[in-house]
Amino acid sequence: MGAVDSVKNLRQTVADLHRELTRYGLVIWTAGNVSARVPGEDLMVIKPSGVSYDDLSPDTMVVTDLHGNLVEGDLAPSSDTAAHAYVYRHMPEVGGVVHTHSPYATAWAARGEPIPCVLTMIADEFGGEIPVGPFALIGDDSIGRGIVETLRDSRSPAVLMRSHGPFTVGRDARSAVKAAVMVEDVARTVHFAHQLGTPAAIDAAAVDRLYERYQNVYGQ
Amino acid sequence: MGAVDSVKNLRQTVADLHRELTRYGLVIWTAGNVSARVPGEDLMVIKPSGVSYDDLSPDTMVVTDLHGNLVEGDLAPSSDTAAHAYVYRHMPEVGGVVHTHSPYATAWAARGEPIPCVLTMIADEFGGEIPVGPFALIGDDSIGRGIVETLRDSRSPAVLMRSHGPFTVGRDARSAVKAAVMVEDVARTVHFAHQLGTPAAIDAAAVDRLYERYQNVYGQ
Amino acid sequence: MGAVDSVKNLRQTVADLHRELTRYGLVIWTAGNVSARVPGEDLMVIKPSGVSYDDLSPDTMVVTDLHGNLVEGDLAPSSDTAAHAYVYRHMPEVGGVVHTHSPYATAWAARGEPIPCVLTMIADEFGGEIPVGPFALIGDDSIGRGIVETLRDSRSPAVLMRSHGPFTVGRDARSAVKAAVMVEDVARTVHFAHQLGTPAAIDAAAVDRLYERYQNVYGQ
Amino acid sequence: MGAVDSVKNLRQTVADLHRELTRYGLVIWTAGNVSARVPGEDLMVIKPSGVSYDDLSPDTMVVTDLHGNLVEGDLAPSSDTAAHAYVYRHMPEVGGVVHTHSPYATAWAARGEPIPCVLTMIADEFGGEIPVGPFALIGDDSIGRGIVETLRDSRSPAVLMRSHGPFTVGRDARSAVKAAVMVEDVARTVHFAHQLGTPAAIDAAAVDRLYERYQNVYGQ
Numbered sequence: 001m002g003a004v005d006s007v008k009n010l011r012q013t014v015a016d017l018h019r020e021l022t023r024y025g026l027v028i029w030t031a032g033n034v035s036a037r038v039p040g041e042d043l044m045v046i047k048p049s050g051v052s053y054d055d056l057s058p059d060t061m062v063v064t065d066l067h068g069n070l071v072e073g074d075l076a077p078s079s080d081t082a083a084h085a086y087v088y089r090h091m092p093e094v095g096g097v098v099h100t101h102s103p104y105a106t107a108w109a110a111r112g113e114p115i116p117c118v119l120t121m122i123a124d125e126f127g128g129e130i131p132v133g134p135f136a137l138i139g140d141d142s143i144g145r146g147i148v149e150t151l152r153d154s155r156s157p158a159v160l161m162r163s164h165g166p167f168t169v170g171r172d173a174r175s176a177v178k179a180a181v182m183v184e185d186v187a188r189t190v191h192f193a194h195q196l197g198t199p200a201a202i203d204a205a206a207v208d209r210l211y212e213r214y215q216n217v218y219g220q
Numbered sequence: 221m222g223a224v225d226s227v228k229n230l231r232q233t234v235a236d237l238h239r240e241l242t243r244y245g246l247v248i249w250t251a252g253n254v255s256a257r258v259p260g261e262d263l264m265v266i267k268p269s270g271v272s273y274d275d276l277s278p279d280t281m282v283v284t285d286l287h288g289n290l291v292e293g294d295l296a297p298s299s300d301t302a303a304h305a306y307v308y309r310h311m312p313e314v315g316g317v318v319h320t321h322s323p324y325a326t327a328w329a330a331r332g333e334p335i336p337c338v339l340t341m342i343a344d345e346f347g348g349e350i351p352v353g354p355f356a357l358i359g360d361d362s363i364g365r366g367i368v369e370t371l372r373d374s375r376s377p378a379v380l381m382r383s384h385g386p387f388t389v390g391r392d393a394r395s396a397v398k399a400a401v402m403v404e405d406v407a408r409t410v411h412f413a414h415q416l417g418t419p420a421a422i423d424a425a426a427v428d429r430l431y432e433r434y435q436n437v438y439g440q
Numbered sequence: 441m442g443a444v445d446s447v448k449n450l451r452q453t454v455a456d457l458h459r460e461l462t463r464y465g466l467v468i469w470t471a472g473n474v475s476a477r478v479p480g481e482d483l484m485v486i487k488p489s490g491v492s493y494d495d496l497s498p499d500t501m502v503v504t505d506l507h508g509n510l511v512e513g514d515l516a517p518s519s520d521t522a523a524h525a526y527v528y529r530h531m532p533e534v535g536g537v538v539h540t541h542s543p544y545a546t547a548w549a550a551r552g553e554p555i556p557c558v559l560t561m562i563a564d565e566f567g568g569e570i571p572v573g574p575f576a577l578i579g580d581d582s583i584g585r586g587i588v589e590t591l592r593d594s595r596s597p598a599v600l601m602r603s604h605g606p607f608t609v610g611r612d613a614r615s616a617v618k619a620a621v622m623v624e625d626v627a628r629t630v631h632f633a634h635q636l637g638t639p640a641a642i643d644a645a646a647v648d649r650l651y652e653r654y655q656n657v658y659g660q
Numbered sequence: 661m662g663a664v665d666s667v668k669n670l671r672q673t674v675a676d677l678h679r680e681l682t683r684y685g686l687v688i689w690t691a692g693n694v695s696a697r698v699p700g701e702d703l704m705v706i707k708p709s710g711v712s713y714d715d716l717s718p719d720t721m722v723v724t725d726l727h728g729n730l731v732e733g734d735l736a737p738s739s740d741t742a743a744h745a746y747v748y749r750h751m752p753e754v755g756g757v758v759h760t761h762s763p764y765a766t767a768w769a770a771r772g773e774p775i776p777c778v779l780t781m782i783a784d785e786f787g788g789e790i791p792v793g794p795f796a797l798i799g800d801d802s803i804g805r806g807i808v809e810t811l812r813d814s815r816s817p818a819v820l821m822r823s824h825g826p827f828t829v830g831r832d833a834r835s836a837v838k839a840a841v842m843v844e845d846v847a848r849t850v851h852f853a854h855q856l857g858t859p860a861a862i863d864a865a866a867v868d869r870l871y872e873r874y875q876n877v878y879g880q
Binding site: 049051076113195 | 780873
Binding site: 244338339340341398401402405408409410412413415416417418419420422426429430433434437438439440 | 468469470471488489490491515516519541543544546547548550551552553575577578579603604605631634635
C-alpha cells in the first residue's frame with residue numbers, strides 16, 4: 001500500500017477512533033486526541049486543535065511530520081502534537097498515541113500516585129503497576145520526554161503525567177485507544193477499592209503469567 | 221425443539237444479551253462474556269475471544285463442548301470458556317453464566333470483601349451476602365472450581381472472584397445477565413452507603429421472607 | 441372526560457413516564473415503578489410486575505382498585521401495588537406515586553439517614569430535609585403505612601424507606617417522577633459534599649422563602 | 661446583521677446549546693439554563709422557566725431586556741433571569757451566561773470550598789482556583805451581585821455560588837457552556853483526587869504560562 005492510500009485510511013481510522021473516547025467518557029468538549037504513525041513514513045495523522053468531536057471527519061484530520069510541522073490539512077494540529085511526535089521519534093515500535101484527561105486516571109495523576117497492580121485486568125494489559133510521569137509544561141519536548149523516559153522502564157502502555165492526565169501508546173492507534181479505555185477503567189475500579197480498604201497486590205509471578213498469556217493467547 | 225434449532229436460537233439470545241452488559245456499563249472494550257448451555261446437549265454457546273461488542277451477531281457466536289473444545293464457529297471462544305464449562309459440568313441446574321469486570325463489584329472483589337445484605341434488593345435476589353471466591357489464575361480449572369465451591373455454600377447467583385471480578389449464574393442466560401446487572405447495582409449502592417457510615421444488616425428472618433417471596437411471587 | 445378516556449390516557453402517560461426512570465439511571469432491569477390515580481375513581485394505573493422497561497406500552501399497563509385488586513389488564517400488577525394503593529387511600533391529594541432503588545438515595549436509606557437541607561434545590565423542591573421511613577416488609581400494608589406516616593410530618597414529596605429505597609408522591613404521576621429524579625440528584629450531590637467535609641445547613645427562614653417561591657412562582 | 665436577524669440566530673444557538681448541558685449530565689429535569697446577550701442591544705435570549713429540555717426550540721426561547729422584563733416570547737423567562745441580567749449589565753465583556761446544578765461543582769459549592777488549581781486543565785481554562793461566591797437568595801439582585809463581585813477578583817469564568825451551584829460566563833454563550841462543562845469535569849477529577857490524598861497545587865508561574873498559552877494559542 002502506498003503512502004497516499006495509507007494516509008487516506010489513517011485519516012478515517014483516527015477520526016473514527018475518537019468516537020471511542022466519547023463513548024467511554026474519557027474526554028469532554030475537545031480535550032483529548034488520538035494520533036497514528038504513517039507506516040514507513042516520517043509522518044503522523046492527528047486530531048486538529050480545539051475541534052469538537054462531533055465535527056471530526058477524515059478530511060478534518062491533520063498530517064504532520066515527526067517534529068509536528070504541518071504537512072497536509074487545513075487546520076492547526078492538536079496542541080499536544082509535539083508530545084505525540086516526540087514519542088514516535090523515540091519509540092519506533094509505537095504506531096499510535098492517545099491523550100485524555102479521563103477523570104479517574106487523572107485523579108491518580110494529580111496525586112502523583114501509580115495505580116497498583118491489584119486486579120487481573122491490570123496484570124493482563126499493563127503487566128504491573130501503571131507508572132507516573134513527571135510534571136512537564138506544554139510548549140517544548142518536556143512532555144514527550146517525560147512519557148518516553150517513564151514508559152522505557154515499564155511494560156505498561158500507559159503513563160499518568162503528573163497534574164495532567166494519561167498518555168497511552170500501542171502498536172497502532174486502536175491499541176493505544178484500548179489502553180486509554182482500560183487505564184480509566186482500572187483507575188476507577190482501584191479508586192473504588194481503595195475508598196473502603198486496601199486491596200492486596202497480585203504477586204509478581206502471577207502478574208507475569210497473566211501478562212504473558214493475555215499478550216500472546218487472548219483474542220483471535 | 222431439536223438441538224440444531226436450539227443452537228440457532230441460543231446464538232441469537234446470547235449475542236443479544238451482550239447488549240445488556242454494555243447498556244448497564246458492566247463491560248468495556250471486549251472484557252466480559254455471556255454463555256448459555258444448550259438444553260439436553262453437552263454443549264454451550266459463548267462469545268468469541270477479543271471481539272468488540274459492536275461486532276457480535278448470531279453468526280460470530282461460538283459453540284463448544286463442556287470442556288471448552290470448539291464444536292462450531294469460525295472464531296476462537298472466549299478466554300474464559302474453561303471457567304464457564306466447568307460450571308456447566310458441575311452445576312446441572314445452571315443454564316447460563318456471565319462474567320464481567322463491572323467496577324463496583326470488582327472493587328469488592330479486589331478487597332476480598334463480601335457485599336453485606338443491607339438492602340431488600342440483596343435479600344430478594346441474592347438471599348444473603350454476596351460471597352467472595354478465591355484468587356485463581358486463568359489457564360486451567362482453577363477459576364471454575366473456585367466459582368462452584370463458593371456458590372455451593374450460598375443462595376447467591378453471584379460470586380466475587382478475588383482480584384478479578386464477578387461471575388454470575390442462572391437457570392438460563394437471561395437470568396445470569398440479570399444477576400450480573402443486579403450485583404453491580406447493589407455493589408454500587410452498598411459502596412455509597414459504606415462511604416459515609418455503616419448500614420445495618422437486615423435480620424436473617426426478614427432476609428428469608430424477602431428471598432422466598434421474590435423467588436416465588438415476583439414477576440409474571 | 442369520562443373514566444374510560446381517562447384510563448386510556450393514563451395508560452399512555454404512565455407507560456411513557458417510566459422512560460424518565462431509565463433516562464436518569466434511577467432503575468435497572470425491572471426494579472422500579474410509576475402509578476397514577478384515575479381522577480374521580482377508586483382506581484389506579486400501574487406497571488406490571490417484572491416486565492422490562494423496553495416492553496412497556498399503554499396496553500401492558502395494569503388497572504387496579506385502591507386495594508390492589510386487578511380490574512383491567514392481562515398481567516399481574518407490580519409487586520409494590522399494595523404500597524401505592526395504601527398511599528392513594530390515605531393521601532387524597534396524591535395523584536401519582538413512584539418507587540425506585542436509585543443508588544444514592546438508597547445509600548442514604550440503607551444508613552437510615554435523612555438528606556440534610558444544604559442546597560437551595562432541596563429547599564425548593566423538598567422544603568427541608570428528606571425524611572427516612574421505617575424498615576417494612578413487603579406483603580401487607582407496612583410499607584404504605586410507613587410512607588404515609590413519614591410524609592404526613594414533612595413538606596417533602598420523597599421518603600427514604602430504610603434498607604429499601606425512595607418512594608415519591610405528587611399531585612400527578614409526572615410530579616412524582618420529577619421528585620424521584622430530584623431526590624436522586626440531591627442525594628448524589630450531598631453525598632459528594634459530605635465525602636470531603638460537612639456542608640452547612642441552610643437556615644430555616646431561607647428554606648421557607650425558597651420553598652414558597654419555587655412552589656408558587658417557578659415554571660409557566 | 662440587524663438586531664432581528666441576530667435575535668433569530670441566537671434563539672437557535674441558545675436552544676441548541678442546552679443539549680450540551682444534558683449531554684454532559686450537568687442538568688436534570690428543567691434545572692439549568694443558558695442565555696446570550698444580543699450584540700449591540702440591551703437584550704438577552706434565555707430559556708423559559710420550567711420547560712423540559714426535550715421541548716426547547718428556537719420558538720420557545722424568550723427575549724428580555726437587561727432587567728429581565730419580557731420583550732418577546734410566549735413563555736415566562738427562567739427564574740434565574742435576574743441573575744443573568746445583572747451579569748450582562750455589569751460585565752460588558754460577557755456575551756453568555758450559564759447556570760447549572762452539576763453535581764460535583766455543586767458539592768464544592770455546598771461546602772463553600774474553592775476548587776484548587778491542581779490540574780493543568782484548571783490552569784488552562786480557569787487561570788487559578790475556581791472561587792466560591794456568597795450564599796444569596798433568589799428574588800432580587802443578590803445572586804447577580806455575588807457572581808459579579810466574585811468574578812471581578814479572578815481570571816476564572818466560573819463561580820461556585822454557595823449552597824447553590826455554578827454560574828459561568830464567556831465572551832459568547834458557547835464559551836460559557838464550555839466553562840460549565842469544564843468546571844464540572846475538574847470539580848469531579850479534583851474530588852476524586854482528594855478522596856485518596858492531597859494533590860499538590862501547580863506553582864503560580866506555571867499556572868500563568870499554561871493560562872497564557874491556552875487562551876492565546878489553543879484552537880483554530
